[in-house]
Every structure is written in structure tokens, then in C-alpha cells.
Amino acid sequence: MASVKKVKLCNVRDINEGEIKGFRVENKNIMVIKIDNKIYVYDALCTHRNCNLARMGLLKNNRIICTCHETEFDIETGKPISGLARKPLTKYEFEVEDDIINIIIP
Incomplete structure (x- = not known):
């Protein structure tokens, strides 16, 4: 099994509803989004x-919108x-323990 x-990223309460919050983790740019109390x-x-x-980025109608060239990404997947991007965003698994969001890095 791969390790x-x-x-640890942050406390769930640190992310406001409808917010995109950025983090730098393991030399990666990560964003955490909260919509309808879902992370x-x-x-x-x-x-x-x-x-x-x-x-x-902007959030609108359950989409992540890149303001550079107007690509829209589905929030769920x-x-x-729409737009110029052809590849999906990398989605990270995470756990919430005692209100702390922990990202899983493969």
C-alpha cells in the first residue's frame, strides 16, 4: 500500500460560507471551499x-470560475x-477531526 x-489545514470555522481559501502544503497550492456547509x-x-x-477564482452557481480566462469548473467534480481548460482540477481527500480539516496527500 502506498504511503x-x-x-492539518485549518479549522472548519476558519472557512466562511461561499469562500475560497488558499493554503500552501507540501509545495502544492491548495484551496478549500465551503458551499452550503459542505467542504x-x-x-x-x-x-x-x-x-x-x-x-x-470566484464561486457562482456551484461553479469555480477562473477569472483569468473564464473557465468554469464543477464544484462537485x-x-x-466551459472555457479553455480541458483537464479537471485535482480533488483531494480530507478528513474532519474535532473541527480540523486534514488533507490527505498521496
Whole structure:
């Protein structure tokens, strides 16, 4: 079995509803999103031109929108819905323990 690493990101209360919050973990740009009290964790770099979605992304209609070139990604899957990106965002597994979000790094 491949080894995995669990890394603490933040407290669930640190993420506001409708917010994208960025983190730098293990040399990766990670974003945490909270919509309808559900948490999502993705790679923060747009798969088109590597724009940082934690800084330049918007949330609208359950989509993550890259403001660099208007690519829209599905919030549930990370797959591009429209725009120039063709690859989905990398989605990270995570656990919430005692209100702490821990990302699983493969």
C-alpha cells in the first residue's frame, strides 16, 4: 500500500460560507471551499494557465470560475464545464477531526 500523509489545514470555522481559501502544503497550492456547509478541497491552480484560483477564482452557481480566462469548473467534480481548460482540477481527500480539516496527500 502506498504511503499517504495527513496534513492539518485549518479549522472548519476558519472557512466562511461561499469562500475560497488558499493554503500552501507540501509545495502544492491548495484551496478549500465551503458551499452550503459542505467542504471541498482542490488544487488551487487552474489547469489551463495555472492561475491561482484561491486568489483569482470566484464561486457562482456551484461553479469555480477562473477569472483569468473564464473557465468554469464543477464544484462537485472539478471537471471543466466551459472555457479553455480541458483537464479537471485535482480533488483531494480530507478528513474532519474535532473541527480540523486534514488533507490527505498521496
